[in-house]
Amino acid sequence: MEQQLLRTLEATCIQEELPFCTAACPLHVDVRGFMACLAKGDERGARRVLDRTMPFADIVGRICDEPCRQACKRSEVGDPLAVAALERHCVTSTAAVLKLTKLPDREGKVVFFGSGLASMTAALDLARKGRSATILTTEREIGGSLRRLGEERLPLAVLDAAVEQLGSYGVNIIFDCQMDAEFIEYTLNFYDAVFMDRDWSAIDDFCLDCRHPNPLSLAVARPGCFTGGGTGPNGYSVIRQVEEGRRAALSIERYLQKVSLTAGREREGACATRLFTDITSIEPLSVIAPADPAAGYTVEEAAREAARCLQCQCLECVKQCAFLQAFKEYPKTLVRKIYNNQAVVQGTRTANTMINSCSLCGQCTLICPHQFPMAEVCVTTRQSMVLDATMPPSAHEFALQDMAFSLGSEAAMLRHQPGKSSSRFLFYPGCQLAGSAPDLVEKTYLHLTRHLHDGVGLMLGCCGIPAHWSGRQELFAATMEEFCTAIQENGNPLIITACSSCYVTFKEFAPQLQIRSLWQILEEIGLPAGKRAPLSQPMTIHDPCGVRKEPEIRASVRNIAGQLGMNVAEQPFSGELTDCCGFGGLMQFANGPLGEQAAERKARRSSLDSLAYCAMCRDNLAASGHRVAHLLDYCFPGEGLADPLLRPNPGFSGRHENRARLKAQLLASLWQETSALPLEHKRIALDIAPQVRELMEKRLILEEDLQKVLLHAELSGRFLEDPHTGHRLANHRPVRVTYWAEYEVRDSGYRVYNAYSHRMILPERKTA
Amino acid sequence: MSTFSFISPTTWRCAPCNGELQPEKVNVSYMGSIFTVELMVCPSCGFVLIPEDLALGKMHAVEQLLEDK
Ligand code: SF4
Numbered sequence: 001m002e003q004q005l006l007r008t009l010e011a012t013c014i015q016e017e018l019p020f021c022t023a024a025c026p027l028h029v030d031v032r033g034f035m036a037c038l039a040k041g042d043e044r045g046a047r048r049v050l051d052r053t054m055p056f057a058d059i060v061g062r063i064c065d066e067p068c069r070q071a072c073k074r075s076e077v078g079d080p081l082a083v084a085a086l087e088r089h090c091v092t093s094t095a096a097v098l099k100l101t102k103l104p105d106r107e108g109k110v111v112f113f114g115s116g117l118a119s120m121t122a123a124l125d126l127a128r129k130g131r132s133a134t135i136l137t138t139e140r141e142i143g144g145s146l147r148r149l150g151e152e153r154l155p156l157a158v159l160d161a162a163v164e165q166l167g168s169y170g171v172n173i174i175f176d177c178q179m180d181a182e183f184i185e186y187t188l189n190f191y192d193a194v195f196m197d198r199d200w201s202a203i204d205d206f207c208l209d210c211r212h213p214n215p216l217s218l219a220v221a222r223p224g225c226f227t228g229g230g231t232g233p234n235g236y237s238v239i240r241q242v243e244e245g246r247r248a249a250l251s252i253e254r255y256l257q258k259v260s261l262t263a264g265r266e267r268e269g270a271c272a273t274r275l276f277t278d279i280t281s282i283e284p285l286s287v288i289a290p291a292d293p294a295a296g297y298t299v300e301e302a303a304r305e306a307a308r309c310l311q312c313q314c315l316e317c318v319k320q321c322a323f324l325q326a327f328k329e330y331p332k333t334l335v336r337k338i339y340n341n342q343a344v345v346q347g348t349r350t351a352n353t354m355i356n357s358c359s360l361c362g363q364c365t366l367i368c369p370h371q372f373p374m375a376e377v378c379v380t381t382r383q384s385m386v387l388d389a390t391m392p393p394s395a396h397e398f399a400l401q402d403m404a405f406s407l408g409s410e411a412a413m414l415r416h417q418p419g420k421s422s423s424r425f426l427f428y429p430g431c432q433l434a435g436s437a438p439d440l441v442e443k444t445y446l447h448l449t450r451h452l453h454d455g456v457g458l459m460l461g462c463c464g465i466p467a468h469w470s471g472r473q474e475l476f477a478a479t480m481e482e483f484c485t486a487i488q489e490n491g492n493p494l495i496i497t498a499c500s501s502c503y504v505t506f507k508e509f510a511p512q513l514q515i516r517s518l519w520q521i522l523e524e525i526g527l528p529a530g531k532r533a534p535l536s537q538p539m540t541i542h543d544p545c546g547v548r549k550e551p552e553i554r555a556s557v558r559n560i561a562g563q564l565g566m567n568v569a570e571q572p573f574s575g576e577l578t579d580c581c582g583f584g585g586l587m588q589f590a591n592g593p594l595g596e597q598a599a600e601r602k603a604r605r606s607s608l609d610s611l612a613y614c615a616m617c618r619d620n621l622a623a624s625g626h627r628v629a630h631l632l633d634y635c636f637p638g639e640g641l642a643d644p645l646l647r648p649n650p651g652f653s654g655r656h657e658n659r660a661r662l663k664a665q666l667l668a669s670l671w672q673e674t675s676a677l678p679l680e681h682k683r684i685a686l687d688i689a690p691q692v693r694e695l696m697e698k699r700l701i702l703e704e705d706l707q708k709v710l711l712h713a714e715l716s717g718r719f720l721e722d723p724h725t726g727h728r729l730a731n732h733r734p735v736r737v738t739y740w741a742e743y744e745v746r747d748s749g750y751r752v753y754n755a756y757s758h759r760m761i762l763p764e765r766k767t768a
Numbered sequence: 769m770s771t772f773s774f775i776s777p778t779t780w781r782c783a784p785c786n787g788e789l790q791p792e793k794v795n796v797s798y799m800g801s802i803f804t805v806e807l808m809v810c811p812s813c814g815f816v817l818i819p820e821d822l823a824l825g826k827m828h829a830v831e832q833l834l835e836d837k
Pocket residue numbers: 019020021022031032035071072073074081308309310311312
């Protein structure tokens with residue numbers, strides 16, 4: 001990933017944008033953090049938040065005119081937070097928690113005329129940076145207009161404490177100065193920079209310049225002179241004194257460092273924020289007022305008021321995505337990790353599993369207010385990992401072998417309709433439907449041949465999307481090309497896909513082909529007549545993630561369900577917001593536990609029985625123990641009484657078996673062709689207990705792998721034996737994985753007790 | 769370099785050699801890295817036992833680490 005792209009992506013995700021209150025606060029006080037502390041009764045934590053940002057928390061916290069309050073998101077669902085009243089509660093009930101550090105003294109002497117809050121703030125900020133700061137005032141005390149607010153609002157003792165605070169940072173205050181233009185001119189000779197506090201009403205008598213400071217830097221025409229504070233168009237604002245004092249201090253610091261006074265200062269002071277916070281499901285709440293307004297909030301009342309804070313953030317995508325939740329990231333932090341991962345030259349690439357765990361389903365992009373392209377980032381990263389040979393081999397190997405099986409001689413086939421020599425249509429059920437429900441493939445095919453004319457061919461195979469998901473561009477391109485060539489050689493029939501992944505894959509990567517979804521065709525040609533069990537219980541539809549952008553297909557499915565008399569109750573995360581079942585992006589292969597969580601999450605969106613129309617969704621939801629059927633189960637009901645909602649997940653071995661059997665059976669029954677004899681190892685009869693099957697499924701071990709272990713062991717006679725149990729233990733490494741099987745020889749075949757595997761290569765056998 | 773040892777008494781016996789397994793240092797490798805480890809091995813034919821917990825535990829962790837290198 002180029003750094004430029006990283007920056008663009010980082011800017012796309014707005015999760016780290018300032019909350020509305022903080023953006024509106026000229027000091028950018030972390031109001032959200034403040035509220036979080038108060039809400040849990042952590043008064044000192046709340047005080048620490050104020051101490052960190054406010055120059056004089058005891059003053060500002062008491063009397064701030066709270067511009068943040070108007071910006072508070074809560075005002076859209078109830079009253080805005082009573083920020084100033086809570087701050088007042090906090091500073092009156094706690095002492096300062098944090099004393100901010102001071103840098104070592106440096107050159108640069110600054111003088112401040114006038115001793116209002118702007119001067120106080122600027123002097124404190126500069127003294128903390130190690131600059132020498134001297135306040136000159138004609139008065140006897142500091143504070144300027146602050147002194148006239150009344151003991152109620154601001155006790156004078158607080159100002160005395162501020163004098164002490166300034167002193168502790170080395171700020172020099174000279175009271176009772178006799179000031180005239182001459183004195184000022186003379187004084188300026190001894191200082192490198194000057195700040196004029198406009199709270200000092202006499203200032204205009206000395207400096208005409210001071211009326212027109214630069215709004216960004218507060219610099220006036222004369223070099224080294226800055227001004228701020230005082231009464232503005234809307235009267236005297238406390239926070240404005242602090243803001244301008246701080247802004248001037250930053251300008252003076254820049255001036256002393258001889259750098260630009262204005263560059264890059266747009267986000268200083270109150271600023272805009274791009275944050276998005278969803279409030280659609282938030283209950284409106286009114287402000288909690290203190291029972292005794294004169295005394296202010298009690299700790300308990302403050303906690304209740306602060307608890308109304310929405311803790312504004314975005315995380316819209318994270319709220320829905322099992323992947324983002326599992327890695328505790330949001331896209332902005334995630335792309336940074338991806339970038340760093342790719343920059344690793346020597347050392348461990350710790351983000352590989354994360355990169356391979358995204359289901360590439362695109363839900364987040366649709367939810368995101370700025371369409372963050374998470375799937376695109378992950379898939380292109382995978383592609384570059386494959387290219388520079390840093391892709392972990394184990395992540396996708398199993399899935400790619402599964403794809404190779406579907407495309408291989410045992411499972412793949414392409415024929416014109418029996419008795420025809422050309423095809424106007426071609427039914428393409430896809431590898432997963434063939435693997436999950438081979439009988440439904442056959443019934444659907446026969447139905448199509450009865451209602452569509454001019455030949456309906458049949459093609460069994462795999463669209464190749466696993467190659468794309470795994471970042472194998474070359475393999476994917478080759479698979480696609482082979483498919484397109486076959487289609488062309490067969491006269492460009494209209495391809496009818498039963499699987500939505502195949503549909504969108506062909507649509508995106510072979511746009512020249514004619515494709516339609518089986519559901520649209522069924523809607524047109526109708527369903528087979530015949531008796532069906534009445535379907536009264538309400539069901540919910542689980543759209544596959546592939547049809548997120550295919551509203552017509554989703555509509556056809558619902559029409560068909562309607563024709564079948566089904567009682568469909570929609571759940572909110574269907575349609576374009578639908579979840580992935582864990583198969584997408586090969587998530588479940590690169591990260592088994594996460595795949596299970598994704599399936600579980602999808603299933604739990606509704607407590608009703610589920611209707612799926614993607615075979616993989618159906619199988620994964622069934623694997624997670626939910627009642628789920630495929631729409632074809634109801635279109636072409638079986639003879640028996642078997643409830644399609646209870647059809648188990650066939651598992652990886654079962655799918656292989658089903659695909660191979662489907663091909664052999666169709667060839668025999670429809671085309672009168674006999675297929676080759678099964679491979680030698682397929683004749684090894686295994687007896688596998690369900691719990692061992694479950695282990696094999698999780699460990700990605702196929703029955704076939706064990707058949708090969710046993711064939712190898714029994715032919716070579718090389719195995720271990722346990723004299724107590726009579727069990728045997730043997731291994732075999734067909735390609736890159738060593739499979740182990742613990743088994744027992746029975747009359748009828750082999751009873752399997754355990755199966756596991758590793759990739760580490762063991763030494764060759766000893767030659768005697 | 770010290771050798772990692774994963775030996776523990778086992779009831780598995782080598783069937784063709786009809787003998788007990790014994791601790792032995794062997795070289796295992798993955799992704800171009802070679803490790804010398806002590807495992808239970810048939811002294812006469814060299815059959816190496818990798819028990820389930822080793823395959824799914826330590827060995828798996830090392831494999832993953834090497835894949836991320
Ligand atoms: S709800 Fe809380 S975080 Fe959001 S703007 Fe208001 S005070 Fe700030």
